[in-house]
Amino acid sequence: MSQGTETHHFRRMIAIWVVLSAALDLVFYFVVGPHVPPGAMTSSAGGAQFDFNVLFLIAFPVMLAVWVYWAYALIVWRGSRAGADEPEGGPKARGHLGIQIGWIATTTVIVIGVFVFGTVELVAPAGAGGGEGPSPIWTPTSHDVLPVQVIAQQWEFTYRYPTFGGFETSQLMIPDDTTIAFHVTSVDVIHSFWAYQLGVKADANPSEDNVAYTTTKQLGGFTVRCSELCGLWHGAMYDYGRVLPKSQFFVWAQSTERQNAANTKDLPPFAYTYVPDANGANGGLYPDNVDQYSKVEQYGATNPSQ
Amino acid sequence: MFLAVSAGLVVFTVMAFLRSSPPTVDFATGHQAGAPVDLTVQTVGSIGFGPHPTWVSYLTEAPNGQWVHTTLWDLPAHTRINVTVDQYDGGSALRNQQFGKVIGTIGDDATLNGKTFRVINANAGNGVAHTFAIPTLGISVPLYANNGNANLCAVAPCTLKSPHNIVTFSFMTPGPGQYPWQCFLPCGLGFLYGNGGPMQTIGYMDGFLKVVA
Numbered sequence: 001m002s003q004g005t006e007t008h009h010f011r012r013m014i015a016i017w018v019v020l021s022a023a024l025d026l027v028f029y030f031v032v033g034p035h036v037p038p039g040a041m042t043s044s045a046g047g048a049q050f051d052f053n054v055l056f057l058i059a060f061p062v063m064l065a066v067w068v069y070w071a072y073a074l075i076v077w078r079g080s081r082a083g084a085d086e087p088e089g090g091p092k093a094r095g096h097l098g099i100q101i102g103w104i105a106t107t108t109v110i111v112i113g114v115f116v117f118g119t120v121e122l123v124a125p126a127g128a129g130g131g132e133g134p135s136p137i138w139t140p141t142s143h144d145v146l147p148v149q150v151i152a153q154q155w156e157f158t159y160r161y162p163t164f165g166g167f168e169t170s171q172l173m174i175p176d177d178t179t180i181a182f183h184v185t186s187v188d189v190i191h192s193f194w195a196y197q198l199g200v201k202a203d204a205n206p207s208e209d210n211v212a213y214t215t216t217k218q219l220g221g222f223t224v225r226c227s228e229l230c231g232l233w234h235g236a237m238y239d240y241g242r243v244l245p246k247s248q249f250f251v252w253a254q255s256t257e258r259q260n261a262a263n264t265k266d267l268p269p270f271a272y273t274y275v276p277d278a279n280g281a282n283g284g285l286y287p288d289n290v291d292q293y294s295k296v297e298q299y300g301a302t303n304p305s306q
Numbered sequence: 307m308f309l310a311v312s313a314g315l316v317v318f319t320v321m322a323f324l325r326s327s328p329p330t331v332d333f334a335t336g337h338q339a340g341a342p343v344d345l346t347v348q349t350v351g352s353i354g355f356g357p358h359p360t361w362v363s364y365l366t367e368a369p370n371g372q373w374v375h376t377t378l379w380d381l382p383a384h385t386r387i388n389v390t391v392d393q394y395d396g397g398s399a400l401r402n403q404q405f406g407k408v409i410g411t412i413g414d415d416a417t418l419n420g421k422t423f424r425v426i427n428a429n430a431g432n433g434v435a436h437t438f439a440i441p442t443l444g445i446s447v448p449l450y451a452n453n454g455n456a457n458l459c460a461v462a463p464c465t466l467k468s469p470h471n472i473v474t475f476s477f478m479t480p481g482p483g484q485y486p487w488q489c490f491l492p493c494g495l496g497f498l499y500g501n502g503g504p505m506q507t508i509g510y511m512d513g514f515l516k517v518v519a
Contacts, residue, residue: 151402154501155488156441158404168404170444187401188492188499232506236442236486263407266427 044129377513397451
């Protein structure tokens with residue numbers, strides 16, 4: 001096999017790889033990309049979708065490089081092909097410094113590039129919809145943020161709206177084109193609030209205020225699931241929320257505030273966490289404060305007999 | 307031979323345990339379309355028998371009038387269910403007072419000893435004993451407690467001679483499917499957060515609506 005033939009093979013493979021990679025990337029980006037989960041209902045969901053698409057665009061050429069070489073070798077250098085040369089040993093079968101350096105440099109650039117890209121994407125959209133704990137360092141730029149408290153308990157999420165009198169409801173409604181601050185907590189065991197289409201996922205821990213931000217971009221419904229195994233009905237701990245036009249949201253919020261007024265006055269004052277009793281709902285009936293993490297009573301309630 | 311028999315016994319025992327389930331009370335067979343179904347249950351502070359005699363539990367009155375220790379019901383789809391709860395237990399505050407509100411019933415209300423109510427303040431009076439809730443259907447009803455100092459029934463099935471409250475409400479069944487229901491008051495005495503034991507066991511404070519066409 002001459003030097004000229006080798007160069008010819010390499011250039012042919014490169015040409016095939018470039019054409020296929022460009023075609024696959026373009027088709028994926030414009031045809032599949034807009035449908036990649038979790039969609040683009042919010043800034044964090046759109047950010048996740050963009051990140052997935054970028055990773056696909058990087059991954060396809062890498063995958064095709066392997067496949068093109070494999071297919072080319074299988075077709076062009078197969079042993080049964082008439083006139084094919086027998087495989088050669090010697091110097092030509094040993095390492096090629098240029099290819100080795102090129103391979104290491106390319107993969108290093110890809111890995112470091114993905115690391116930098118991922119870090120920037122995590123920071124830029126205010127935490128990318130993930131729970132940032134009680135003192136977020138990546139906060140949204142908007143000053144008009146709607147706080148919604150997510151209270152997890154076995155086995156249902158309930159939601160409090162502190163800017164609407166602190167009413168609590170099992171319905172999750174949020175307005176369009178608005179930055180939402182989800183304050184996620186639990187009043188019993190560990191849960192996890194996963195609003196899939198919103199691109200929001202935050203652990204719900206007792207005595208913790210886990211804050212996650214997102215900005216709504218589209219109207220529609222979304223699904224909320226618990227994503228932390230939390231007991232018998234963990235699999236049934238889901239509900240559905242909606243992103244409403246702002247005017248509809250305010251009508252809903254104000255009417256729900258009125259309808260729930262009788263119960264809202266019995267709720268504890270709004271707080272970012274509520275420490276549950278470790279032993280049951282009532283210190284009067286159950287041994288109290290035997291758990292070092294439970295110094296106070298349940299979710300704001302006092303013993304009826306006291 | 308001995309090993310084979312022993313292994314067979316172990317497998318049989320494990321499978322029998324895994325497949326064990328409370329009975330299902332059938333309210334669907336023979337149901338006339340459009341007619342409501344009357345469902346009567348009772349809540350007791352301790353079941354008084356079986357493997358966990360001290361556990362709190364629901365019981366169900368079968369169509370033949372017999373009380374059955376189960377929380378599984380076959381119910382017809384798209385049917386009004388008139389529920390009567392004979393509540394025999396003492397109470398406490400709710401961990402989350404949100405479940406003191408009646409939600410999702412027909413009229414968004416219930417009756418307590420004949421009087422209509424929409425909210426029970428679990429921090430006042432006798433508190434709440436339990437709740438009946440089907441979260442996936444958006445239904446939740448608090449069950450007002452009896453005075454804890456009264457001579458409460460401790461062995462099921464209880465009778466109306468014991469101190470009790472009667473709570474009634476109605477709801478519509480959806481299409482066919484299985485819908486879990488539960489109590490939201492952590493009443494698992496002696497378990498961490500009160501949510502262990504009977505709160506995690508079907509047949510006690512959790513069950514299924516098996517809605518059939």
